[in-house]
Amino acid sequence: MRLILLGAPGAGKGTQAEVICERLSIPAVSTGNILREAMKNETEMGRKAKAFIDSGALVPDDVIIRIIKERLAQDDCQNGFILDGVPRTVAQAEALEQMDIDIDKVVDIEVPDDTIVKRLSGRRVCASCGASYHTIYKPSAQPDTCDRCGGRLIVRKDDEPSTILERLRVYHEQTEPLVDFYRQRGKLVVVEGQEQVADTTRLLFEKLGV
């Protein structure tokens, strides 16, 4: 299964990718996670990406296309993968087609903007392993401590209120056109994001028939 997860920032792509990964035994490839790791390690790519990410803008297409080419060529992606947060522009989607990567389904997780703002404002992530929590919807067992590795939970810099609004604006302008792009190719599956994570997962598996 080669899947793309589309959706606004905070729609739940990363949360659902974790579950699908386990069910289908395929890796999730998140450009957001790859870029955050590069920023943490202060690589050249990380340094370049930081200003874009912190301000809520998209990282330039050529950087993303290079990341995705390298990642999808690795052994663990040969039997399928989930793309989380990529493509995000028509140019990135066209680049995937030019790489002859045949996508089976594109799942668009739809969530209204006001819900997105609530979700991202309550998100906490582990500074060590990157695991994601929510103060209300997915709390950690101990406040501010990661259940998985005991690391410290922090607020992502791009989850600050003004940056959330900018990310939503950029999403509607640059990423939403991909819904029609993939609908025209007969690959689109729309899933309405539910209040409970497990309810969205159930709908998603039903629609994918897995």
Ligand code: AP5
């Ligand atoms: P990225 O990390 O991809 O950020 P994003 O798309 O903004 O997605 P998020 O991680 O914010 O949200 P998500 O949909 O995964 O939601 P999550 O499951 O965490 O990218 C970050 C930045 O990197 C971009 O802004 C850009 O600058 C750059 N970048 C990355 N890829 C790029 C690309 N291809 N091109 C150019 N630039 C790129 O859920 C959110 C919260 O809600 C969590 O706290 C969760 O617990 C909670 N939650 C989830 N589901 C539910 C539910 N059903 N009910 C209640 N709460 C829920």
